[in-house]
Structure formats: structure tokens, C-alpha cells
Amino acid sequence: MSARLNHIAIASDHYAINGRFYEALFGMKPSSKPRPARSVVIGDGYVGMNVIPRREGRYSGLDHFGIEVDDIEDTVARITKFDPTLHAVTRPPIRPFAAYSGHDPDCNIFDISGPKMDKKDVYAENNWTQPRTISHFAIRTRHAERCAEFYVEVFGFKPLSKPQDENFYLTDGRVTLMLIPWKIADFYGQDPARTGLEHIGFKVESIDQLKRDMEFLIGENPHMKGRPLGYGPEGIERFKLFKKCPLGCFHLTDIEGVHIDVAESEMN
């Protein structure tokens, strides 16, 4: 069994410009056959990112992630074996990535895709290399240990040696799924954030170059500016919590406000 962490979805009212932000700053590429009325779908050669127009009644921000597996039916059976109360549902056929959506024991939602399904957009084309790529997805969830066991047993992800923290780090060989224990006590001095996907990380060839590129982009187009980080006592608390991730050393947001941390390639 092999599984790849190769899909991430962001819901946004600013989905079109947010997609362009990732193209402009991280060199992610759109599909050769875009569907302009739907989501913006871009990729880094391995991970596909869907920037979805936010629907009514839904939250904006990081929405879900996705896993490609060898055998979908076997995976759904493994989910049920792990916990018979966990279920999956078939996705609308128009989706470029997923055949099913499922959830872990804490109700964190993920898509499941198989190698044989009729993939669309960048998911049919993801096979190039580039210097700036997604390195990790971070989920902050209440029962992090149980969720980590779930992803290991169901998807065969390998736990990495734990750094000196309480997080769980699981890898598909390229992308790391980081599970951070959610504790309300960590939100002293700020509004408690709900559980779920918290941030994404990139590895880049040079952080200094990335900073220069960011400045250049904002000069070219003022709408390319992300959100301010670390302002005011509550902003400082949010920023401190975000900076605890050991996989990133420079922190920013996209246009939507999604937290992004980056590190140089040799650090990962």
C-alpha cells in the first residue's frame, strides 16, 4: 500500500486572486485545460491545490486535504476496520481529484483518490519539478494521537522521529502531515480557533529570494499582499502559536489569510 498527500483545498471569496498568488509567488502551475467558472486548480508537480469559490453557509480558509491511494475500496475497508463508525461518501463526478470524501476520528475531512480514476486538471498532469513545493499540511485536532494512529494504519504513512514537541509527524516520503494537539489552554490571550487544518508549509530554494519576490509582487500588484501577522497583543499570541511549527522559519499568509510557513529545502 502506498499513499500520497497530494491535494489541498482552500475556500475563498477571493479564490481567483488567491490562485494567482500561489502561481506568482510559489511558481505553481495551472492546468492546461482550465475550467474558469469553477475552482482555480494549480499544482507544484506533486500536490494539487484547489482554490474553491466559497459557497453559501460554508467557512472560508483551508478546507480539506486529499490522499491518493492504490486501491480506494481497500482504503475504505481499512477506515471501517479502524473504526466502524467512520464512513466515506462518493464525490460529485465533476471533481478533478477525488472519488470519495472521508473523515478521521476527529471529523477532519479528506478526499480520497485512486490512481486509476479519471483525474482532471493538474491531477492528470502533476509530473514536473520546481524549486518551491508544498512540504507539509498541519492539522490542529483534539485527539491528535488517535488521529495519527488512524493515518498510519489506514494509509501507511510513516511516523517521523518526533522533535521535542507533542506533535505527530507522518510522511508519504515527500509531504508531511503534521498533527498538533488542540488544547483550549493554548488559546489564552486570543480567540480559540476551531479544530482542523491550520496551516500549510512550503520548502523553497531561498527564503531571502522569496522575501524579495514578495516585495516585487506587491509592487507590481498591491492586491498580492497577505494579511498582517503579529500585530497587537492577540496577534502576537496567534503568531507565537503559529511559529511553534518547527518545519517553517518564515511566516506569511496568502490573500485569503491562510497561514503559510516556509523553510529552505535543506532544512526539511
Next chain:
Amino acid sequence: MSARINHVAITSDQYAINARFYEALFGMKTGKKNTIPVARAISVSDGYVGMTHIPRRDGRTSGLDHFGIEVDDIEDTIARMHKFDPDLQAVKRPPIRPYAAYSAHDPDTNIFDLSQRNIGFQKDVYAENSENERDATRTISHIALRTRNAERCAHFYAEVFGLPLLNRPSDDNYYLSDGRVTLVVIPWKIEDYYGQDPARTGLEHIGFKVESVDQVKKDLEFLIGENPHMHGRALGYGSEGEARLKMFQKCPLGSYHFTDIEGVLIDVADAAA
């Protein structure tokens, strides 16, 4: 012990216009004194429930964010939470907040604020809401929460807050009332999301009771004529939009459905219904 479900918070990039939407359509009112600084959130009220519109922060999601419960004795409430489940914790809120002294969560990690009246903590509309100000014709009637372990969460709110469970209609939901506002706890099942993107668990929609649904419809049209930014989101378009609307319409407490500027789902019903 008595508890009041009297706070709801919405985070939004359009928080200022969203607050005006609730003022304009539902007649909600801002505070008169001891209001929070103008650069922060905006709180409006129907005389019982305060609604705080929060500027969306970095890294946070927008939409319905949390709700709040006012109790007689916070320390006793936290002790009851621990008795229900020792793993459930609360955290103190920054003192600038107009409503809450603590934030806490239920067994499914749905976050709520805890407040206590008459100890000098509350500010803005939360200090002004009183039994005498219940003459509003359009008021919040329910707050709906879709969560995986709905039964356990319903028992949590019943046992910790003494919110009585209402007689169940013929559905899977749990209805808990503080005597005025109903907390609807709906089971989250991924199978319910066939034909649409699964929504994450948490607060799903809010409901109002109004003097006349027809008048609300007319007022909505008038407001959009006055100000095109007062238009909510499209509901029921396309096959996935239809699936989302059908699911929303299952709530038996509302008969007319729309959204605010932020996209928060709202259902309304005639007060007499």
C-alpha cells in the same frame, strides 16, 4: 441554575457591512454606552441575544464562529463541565471582550463562550440587554450546531447548563431551549453530503422569528434597492447548490431561507407559527 443562550459571533472580512445588514433587516441595535473600541468588533442585539461581528483574523476561518451562554455562576458551570467529562477545559478570555469571561468547548470541540451577568464584566449590548428590552419584533429564535456526536453533546448542554430537551419532532435532531432561544444539535453524517462538498462540523445556521415572513421578503427587496451591497448569497443554484439548500431546509424551525452578506445561513419563521 439558569442559563441563557444569548451570544453568537460571526467572523468576516465584511464585518462592518454585515453588522449593518442585521441592523437594517432585523432591527438589531448597537450599544449606547461602554461600547467596545470602534476599531474592534461590532456588537448588535435583539434585546436578548447579542451578535458580535468580528474582523476576521489571519489564519482563521470566516462565517459563524461561536456562540455563548450566560450563567448564574461560572465557577459552578466549569465544575459541572469537569464532572460531565474531566477532559473538557475552559480558558480565560482577554479582558477587552464585551461578553465572555471564559471560552470552553463541548465533547465534540464546538467552542462556546461563558459569561456571567451582574458581576460588572459585560460591556456594550451585553450590559444593556435586559428583560425590559424584549419588544423587538424580529429576534433570534435558534442557533443550529451540526456535530458528529450530537446525542452526547445534547446531554452535555442539558446536564451542564440545565437546558431542557424539547419534545423531539420526527427527526434526528436535539432541541434544547433556554425558554426563548433554542439550541438545535444536528447529527453530522458524511453520508448527508452526497452530491456536495462535505461541510466541516460546527455552527451551521441561525434562525429568526419575525412578525411576518412576507414583510421580511419585502424589506429585503427594499434594502437591496437602497444599497446593492445588502444582497446575500445565491441559494439553490446548480445541482450542488440544490443539495445544500435541501439540507438547510430540513431544519423545521424556519420557513424562508437566505444568507447574510458573509454567507451565513439564516432561516426565518413567523412568530405565530
